[in-house]
Amino acid sequence: MSSHITWHECAVSKGDRQRxxxxKSCVLWFTGMSGSGKSSIANEVDRRLYSLGKRSYVLDGDNIRHGLNKGLGFSREDRVENIRRIGEVSKLFADSGVIVLTAFISPFAEDRNRVREIFPSGEFIExxxxxxxxVCEQRDPKGxxxxxxxxxxxxxxxIDSPYEPxxxxELVIESHKYSIDECAHLVVGYLRENGII
Structure with missing residues (x-):
């Protein structure tokens, strides 16, 4: 990092925006294999938060690769960079007072933990x-x-690359046992129980 760059404090704080x-703001970091239901659950939670008058936004793995991460492939190095960038964008959303929902396979524990470290305690909800x-293979929505x-x-x-659970x-959702509605209900319940909404 250049020594000529300094952090500029904002006139409106995260606390101001939360009030x-x-x-409160946070990141709901949905992780799981392709076809597990991450995007479907995240979008249903987002819909419910919107109906409750809460400010939220979904960052979806495929959508992000159409823009911000369009130049990245699926090598180990590119996956690490993909998650690093999403972590930083998620932090910006949380700093703006928003509940951000991310739906990324994010297969490596080290990468997820690195993102967790940039958030204050309690703001990264895995x-x-x-x-x-x-079941994921049976669903295989994208083939x-x-x-x-x-x-x-x-x-x-x-298949030929590991997933590290x-x-x-903070929350485990067995998506093969519950409907999307039931899964979303569990997430919103967690947010209520922990004083986020």
Missing amino acids: LNQH IFVDCPLS LYQKARKGEIREFTG PSTP
């Missing part, structure tokens, strides 16, 4: 969307597992 919004590989099995996609999580997530 205006009448709720949500493990736990779903057996067999990615099929392509990975044929060797058309390399380093695909769960969180050891101590």
Whole structure:
């Protein structure tokens, strides 16, 4: 980092924005394998928060790769950079007083922990969307597992690249046992129980 760069303090603080919004800000970090239901659950939670008058926004893995992370591939190095950038963007959203929901496979524990470290205590909420590989493959909404099995996609999580489940997530959702509505209900319940909304 250049020695010519200095942090400029904002006139309006995160606390000011939270008071205006009448709720705390945080990142809900949905992690799990492709097809586990991360995006569906995150979007349903976002819809519910909106209906409650809360300020929230979803950052989705595929959508981010259409813009901000468009030049990144799926090598280990690119995946690390992908998650680093999302972590920094999520922190900006949280600093603006918003509840940000991220839906990224984020397969490596080290990368998720690195993001956790940039947030104040209690603002990084890791949500493990736990779903057996067999169910994810059965769902296969984008046909990615099929392509990975044929060797058309390399380093695909769960096939020829590992997924490291969180050891101590704030919330575990077994998405193969519950509907999207029920999963979203669990997340909103967590936010209420912990005084975020």
